[in-house]
Amino acid sequence: MGQVQQASRRLGWQGLLRAAFGIAGVVVVVLLVRQAGRDALLEALTPVVPWLPALLVLDLLRIGADAHATRLAYGERAAAIPLARLLRAQLIANAVTYLAPAGRTAAEATKAVLLARFTSWPEATAAAALMQALALFGGAVISVPCVVAAGLILGFSAKITLLIVAQGVGVTLSGLVVRGASRSPGLAAWLGRLRFRRVADGAQEFHAVSRGGPLVPLRPLLSISIGRAFQVAQYGIIAHAVGVLHVTVLGALLAQGVNMVALAVGVLVPGQLGATDGAFALSAEALGTTMPRALAIALVAHVLQVIWIVVGTLVPTAWRVEGANEPD
DSSP: OHHHHHHHHHHHHHHHHHHHHHHHHHHHHHHHHHHHOHHHHHHHHGGGGGGHHHHHHHHHHHHHHHHHHHHHHTGGGGGGSOHHHHHHHHHHHHHHHHHSTTHHHHHHHHHHHHHGGGSOHHHHHHHHHHHHHHHHHHHHHHHHHHHHHHHHHHOTTSHHHHHHHHHHHHHHHHHHHHHHHHHOTHHHHHHHHTTOHHHHHHHHHHHHHHTTSOSSOHHHHHHHHHHHHHHHHHHHHHHHHHTOTTOOHHHHHHHHHHHHHHHHHTTTSGGGTTHHHHHHHHTTTTTTSOHHHHHHHHHHHHHHHHHHHHHHHHHHHHSOOTTOOSOO
């Protein structure tokens, strides 16, 4: 009974923290919108409307690249997963990315739950842990051209350039930690010493599966990196649409770099609400534009998030697959 009460208390605190971060994000957005001015924002946002189909297509390509990476992460076990189930799980997980704090971790856990019935729990959790690490490594890969772009535009000693460098180093180290922990048998041994034998046995199988491939599998990493490239194109289009002048490949990469810094700063905030907005508003001068137009870039990104949240929420009921019995 004590364990149940502790678990309930922990879930309660987690809910309160999620609500607190969400409310803080909304407050930041409201303050920034008031500072930018309604008319200036509408002037920047209105031209984006015709571009929304192209932006959604790029998002769909990114989601497809992530789904392909997931399939590769399962290795030979991927043959047991129907393609429709994989795509369905990816759309649901994509919505979770924007709804939960530490969204990518929650999204990979969601995919593991939805796909475990086709393999096993240790195999599904191993694939989820690998995808979490690869997402971090993918961020490191795209941060390299972002650093180059920021350095060429602003200078390699500029604050934004250094922040993108720090973000790239941080995600690289985080990815190595995740992969190292996944491949180390230490956790299973520790659980065994605590007499959690059943959990320890599952952890041993999890580690065995995780050690079955290279430290950094290149094919799924390439797929994730291609997805990041689609995101760069997306931010370039958004910047052009809101009226940022002279948007080039370097400018799109700089915008993506700002976005990635915001992802790192706002990792615990659902959808990075407030963090992305603040990052772009503060980077207006670096992007060569006004604060309302820079803020508009973040607001368009939030609109796309809302669209995919709606899609992911509707998928479990609107897209029924034969014989489905996983927890939707």
